Amino acid sequence: MAVTSSRSASIGLVIGCIIFGLGSLIVAHVDVGGWAMAFWRLAISGIIFTILAKLTGQHLPRSRRAIIYGLLSGAFLGLDLALWHESIYAVGPGISTLLNSLQIFFLAAIGFLYFAERQSILQLISLCLAMLGVAMIGSPEFAHNTDAIWGFVTGILSGAMLAASMTFIRKTHDTEPTSIFVLMQLVSIGGVLAMIVPMFVFDMGHILPNTWSEIGWILIYGAVMQCLAWGLIAYSIPKMSLALTGLLLLSEPVAALIIDYSWLDKPINTLQWSGALLTMFAIYLGSLKPKPRALRRYRFFARFYKRKYK
Template sequence: MNLYLNSKSASLGLIVGCVLFGLGSIIVSTVSLGAYAVAFWRLIIASAIFYTIVKYFNKSLPTNKKAKFYAALSGFFLAYDLALWHESIYAIGPGISTLLNSLQIFWLSFIGCVLYNEKQGALGILSLILATLGVALIAYPELNSNTNAIWGFIAGIGSGGCLAISMLFVKKSQEAQKISIFSLMFILSISGAISLLPVSIIIDSLNFFPKNFKELGLVFIYGAIMQCVAWGLIAYCVPLLSLSLTGLLLLSEPVAALLIDAFLLDKFITKFQWPGAAITMFAIYLGSIKNKKQRLKGRKNG
């Protein structure tokens, strides 16, 4: 019973984290900073906040070398997930870029099958097919109306690959040693910021710093809420769920981004994109059923 409640709470927490994560796209599309620069500031602000929390609550950093290494690797790939996602936002807008980022579902499912022997089964395969169809219906119209779509799609798909690898290393870090979520997030954020600093200075030298107090405030919110709260929730919930279910639940982020585009940014949503969102949510529901059945079967066999 406790396993079910923990998994159910983790699923809800992951969805909340994804929605908050998607809301950050509004900030990215508003500020004048470069894609790599805004990713750096997000991570360095978050690392300062997490360091303060770690010290205040006297949380210990991991002692296991593998755990520290995997946490740092997760931060590296998260940094470039963010940078490429920002590039995609600038090219094709928040909604579609977040949809492309969500293609990490395929990477997560593949990793789950290869490394963790997670069997998909008929229901799992159906949910993946429906998720693919839903994302395709939402994303396809953009190719016909935006000259920047090709680069936006490349960056968006690349960000999804980096996100999937970051998710994997979060899980492997916690497998090597159970780490306090605040300690994990500090290592993840500071390692990501360090890896981005030289690149962002070179690429975004002309728009590295916020131009005014408004942008400074928005960047701080981006680092404090979207990284500390949203990514913290995601990092906490991922180890409690299978990688396949994680990938499906993360699709709640692009659905939220689509709603943001439609109702907050006044983007026209075509007759194909709304059904695509509905199909995607149904795929998430099927993935939840599959995961619950696997848990019940595991208990019976045990």
């Protein structure tokens, strides 16, 4: 039963990540600022999830701490989306989404600093490989793109914000199991509140959509990419380890890179493709969960005695 639940959560997470990545196409074509785009996405989803929570009779958690954790997850998700949008404008959907996927290393750092989880040599090697991969991606981009530095900084920072958001989703469930619609309602409210001030500071003049077409795309962005995609992600995360979560999130940058190259005609040379593959391989290594020493020692002696007394 647990295996089936984990498998369905894995499938849901992959589908959610791919849909999430497709949202970068909308961001690239709608003339609305990155912070405002995050605000509208979370506001639309907040309305939808509030209605769904009412219709299904789901209630807020009784624990005040769980509510605060849910709101904090939304605040960090809003920052993640806004910084990711800024990175998309600067370096395109593919590279920005790949940089955002470096969140697995921020998750490892959170585990080390907050949960006292020891890091393996393999995880440290994967971090070095990821840094090399990012350098391979960035060197050609810096040569012809004056916005590359801003795009890389915001893309990497968005990964840190996403890691924080996922951590607080987990902490919400650890504090008190929370129904999915209510959880996403809290996340949306927290994100909307966090975006109000930055939106008016950084996106003044680019807050509202200009055409009915842009209004339609924003509605799709909020309803499909946030409600469906992020809802699947939030539903799946508590049912899996953080390591497996980081591994499956690789489906998002793969989809975004292919879309960026094939649909948006983004020039990506051989060095950058190689760097992207190296970075994704490093993320995969970083997501592997090392076996406890005691368990490895037990299996070693079990094999030894089995050969000796067979």
